[in-house]
Amino acid sequence: MLVLHNKTSNQQLKTLMRKSTEPRTTVSFYKYCLINNPQTFRDHLYIAFSKLKVLGRIYIAPEGINAQISVPTRLYKTMTQLLYQARTDFYGLRMNIALDNTRQSFWVLRIKVRNRIVADGIKDRNFNPSNVGHYLQAKEVNSMLQDPDVVFVDMRNYYEYEVGHFNNAIEVPSHTFRDQLPMAVDILQKYKEKKIVMYCTGGIRCEKASAYMLYHGFKNVYHLEGGIIEYTRYAREHGLPLMFIGKNFVFDERMGEPVTNDVISKCHQCGISCDRHTNCLHNSCHLLFIQCSSCSEKYKGCCNSECREKLNTINRQQ
CATH class of the missing domain: 3.30.70.100 (Alpha-Beta Plaits)
Known part of the structure; x- marks a missing residue:
């Protein structure tokens, strides 16, 4: 009988990965x-x-x-x-x-x-996700960033935006893409006559977001083909200036890929320059936040003193 799912513990798999x-x-x-x-x-x-x-x-x-x-x-x-x-x-x-x-x-x-490949919360059956905005490549992005009649919109979560983004890009502060879509429509109403450029990590969210904006009456909507990853790759290969500053957050063990050496975010605990995301080690919390190495040592990898003490109690009991 074929096994169609993993049967090895996560800890064993992580150990194997780190040894490989x-x-x-x-x-x-x-x-x-x-x-x-x-x-x-x-x-x-x-x-x-x-x-x-x-x-x-x-x-x-x-x-x-x-x-x-x-x-x-x-x-x-x-x-x-x-x-x-x-x-x-x-x-x-x-x-x-x-x-x-x-x-x-x-x-x-x-x-x-899943029901959707990216959770968007859209229930309107009249919405056509294939009617997307104009694709943009790196050269066009750099040119449009200089145009005062163009508005750049970051369609990633707030914790992605805080460690890296395009200069002057508008943040749509949210935990989820589902919440972002209606927020973007509201925030961008005053820019409805301008050109709207949407971007995300690899293209999947901004592509759907561009269709959503068109569906809500916006006319001049663009999105970055291949997202930040493709933009950075192309710019580096062709010697173009990088207009995205900081780190590109990624949803895996690395938690980020440096695009430029700029550190634009701060440790959530002490406020020094830092772009290192981590999850609180107290499993009942597991908050994603930015923590410098000094605070990591002080709080034992936890987001606050309360979680640190709870973790210490659990460790003593084991």
């Missing part, structure tokens, strides 16, 4: 397309990716696929060919290779079937 010296490539990709039987496709993909030692997080829904994965570098081309063969509409799929491949990113393969 095999070069791996971290890559993300997504595709909005009709998948008639997501569960069947999920099971086929899990079997194939397991054989290739792929690790990471993949969501499959009737509207498409969204993946952030790590694959042995020697098997990267095999993995891409497998995807192209799985579905004809995957051919030529944009592969956003990570800016930083020096650190391990994932330790387990999880493929889940």
